[in-house]
Amino acid sequence: MQRYTVAVLVRNQFGVLNRVTSMFRRRRFNIDSLTVSETESADYSRITVQFAGEEVTKQQLVNQLYKLPDICSIRELEGASSISFELLLIKLRNDPAARDSIRAAADAFKAETVDYTRESIVLRVTADSVRIDSFLDLMRDYDILEICRTGVVSLERGAETIRSGMQV
Numbered sequence: 001m002q003r004y005t006v007a008v009l010v011r012n013q014f015g016v017l018n019r020v021t022s023m024f025r026r027r028r029f030n031i032d033s034l035t036v037s038e039t040e041s042a043d044y045s046r047i048t049v050q051f052a053g054e055e056v057t058k059q060q061l062v063n064q065l066y067k068l069p070d071i072c073s074i075r076e077l078e079g080a081s082s083i084s085f086e087l088l089l090i091k092l093r094n095d096p097a098a099r100d101s102i103r104a105a106a107d108a109f110k111a112e113t114v115d116y117t118r119e120s121i122v123l124r125v126t127a128d129s130v131r132i133d134s135f136l137d138l139m140r141d142y143d144i145l146e147i148c149r150t151g152v153v154s155l156e157r158g159a160e161t162i163r164s165g166m167q168v
Helices: 016-026 055-066 099-108 129-139
Strands: 002-011 031-038 044-053 071-076 082-093 112-116 120-127 144-149 153-156
Touching: 002 016, 002 055, 016 031, 016 044, 016 055, 044 055, 055 071, 082 129, 099 120, 099 129, 120 129, 129 144
Parallel strands: none
Antiparallel strands: 002 044, 002 071, 031 044, 082 120, 082 144, 082 153, 112 120
């Protein structure tokens, strides 16, 4: 199975997200990551979806998505031609015995301390999914109190935009 990242530009209307995710469900794709936000125009939202599947089934899904009335454009975002990031917030127990090694790992991954109390440390990491997974694997040696992770956000490199492919 191959992993795909697809950006879907939709009209910013009630129920559109449900219709888009229902299409994934009907096609039996499990969504690994989902990020939705308003775009530079309040008229549109951008849905970024990461999922795994076969090429033929993915193409059928894209064709079916285009049939939905509020879909404006769909772009598959591939490694070298796009920029992708996630955000991770991780809260760790502030154990004096582990503090120096947590700080060293945080420095190596360019994690920023965003909250520090006697009881806990909250770190923020912005990176690609692989790097965040690696950081989490390293942090599992410590007492993790809580994790919050966004979905992938991704843009094409260069002057092309998702609006370039709009079907209006």
